[in-house]
Amino acid sequence: MERTDSELIAAVLKGDAASFEPLIVKYQPRVFATARRYARRESEIEDIVQEIFLKAFNKLKSFRGEAPFEHWLMRLAVRTCYDFLRGHQRNRETAFTELTEPETQWLDRFVVQPDTASENASAARALVDRILLQLSPAARLVITLLEIEERSVKEIAALTGWSVPLVKVRAFRARAEMRKIVAKISRDKYL
């Protein structure tokens, strides 16, 4: 019979480290998907996921069991991803003259006929990745959670450990930052 999360956690806390493995197997797809939102290279993603699970193992004593283990783990995952973004913010500056041919074509199509430019196009996804890469760590985190994952401000506050007003302030600044980058694209390309 499959053991529940709380049984596995209790076993780990008693010193049976092997009981942590089923927890990793169960939650690693979700943690990988989360890490892939913030990092691009597969080696970086694997390092982030590894760090998340090692932190979870070492901090397991602080898990009080009031909320599901998954929520606790995802909080840890989001905070670790944020730390990763803060540690890699030097890679943010790339000029928009480096746009690829499909990205430029997608933008051209959007300028001519905004409604026909497909949201499913890989060029649009590449373009948004490029924009996200230029955002500050806090702005990128807020835009990802609020606009892309469509989470509520309260959920974001719980995930990040920030207060609700701070999330609102950061969301406002993040949108402004993103607008500035989008404006820069149009300036660089069409002026």
Next chain:
Amino acid sequence: MNLQKLQAKLLAAARKASPSDHVPFAFEKRIMAHLAKPIADVWSLWGRALWRAAAACVFAMALLGGWSFQTSSDESPDLSQDFENTVFAALDDQSEISITEDEAW
């Protein structure tokens, strides 16, 4: 160009592209291998270093003690007297100086 529309379109594109949840083969084994490694405990490392330092100090003390005993036993029979003379040597010198200064007056 309608920037607001462009921004909305790009965010919609990002929403549609949910990231893959693919896990590399046997990734959990990699994490378990890390967990099996002994965790470096700073306090135990510090304690071990202190014990090593203490052993070295005891060895040096024994060596110096042996050496001083050897040399003092050749010249004078009383080590305690030699020790006292060494400690009070500076004071003896100062009192001699003050006596000669008094005499000069």
